Amino acid sequence: MDLKTASAIRRLRLVSVPEGISWIILAACTIIKYTVASGFDVAPVLGPIHGVLFVLYVIFWADAWNRTKWDTKTGLLYFAYSIIPGGGFVAERRLRREAEDAVIAARARNEGVVNA
Template sequence: MDLKTASALRRLRLVSVPEGISWILLAACTVIKYTVAEGFDVAPVLGPIHGVLFILYVIFCLDAWNRTKWNAGTGALYLAYSIIPGGGFMAERKLRREAENAVIASRARREGVVETS
């Protein structure tokens, strides 16, 4: 994995959790607004924050998709994570595991360990 690909995946990981948090907060505050506290409106504050994080997530996801050459299913799955409540957490966990596996594979290649499938 080259440095630009690793950077693209790292950017996607870094924005995925804040995007997931903002999605959940915005949804929870909307439910509170319409059920419990009618004067409670945080959408003017949380809406733009979530919007910026969502746009960053999509841009970083498309960049990572392009650099890693994911198949259509994998790329679409990462894009779908931005729509699912809490999907940012799932994306981050999956990306972290892939990064750890890439490091392990790189070390194994350097040390001459042969993989048996």
Template structure:
């Protein structure tokens, strides 16, 4: 994995958790507004915050997809995580595992080349 690809994945990982948190907070604020307390309205504050984080998520997701050459199914799944409340947490964990696997594979190749 080259440096630009690793950076693209790292950016997607970094924005996925805040995007997931903002989605959950926006959902809770909406439920409180319409279900519990009619006077409580945090959506005008949380809406733009979540919108900005979602836009960053989309930009970083497209960049990561372009650089990693994920197949369409995997790319669609990673996009779907942005729609599911809390899906950003799942994506961050998956991308973290992929990054760890890439590091292990790179170390194995390096060790194999040194021993040859």
């Protein structure tokens, strides 16, 4: 994995958790607004914050997909994580695991270990 690919994955990892948190908070506040407290409206504040995080996620996702050459299923799965509440946490975990596997593979290649 080259440096630009690793950077693209890292950027996607860094934005996935805040995007997931903002999605959950916005959904919870919307539920509270319509069920418990009708005067409780934080959407004018949280909506734009979540919107910016979502747009950043999509931009970083597209860059990561372009650089990593994921197949269509994997690329669309990472996009779906941005739509599912809490999916950002799953995306971060999978991306971290993918990056760690790439580091292990690179070290094995450098040490001359051949896949059996």
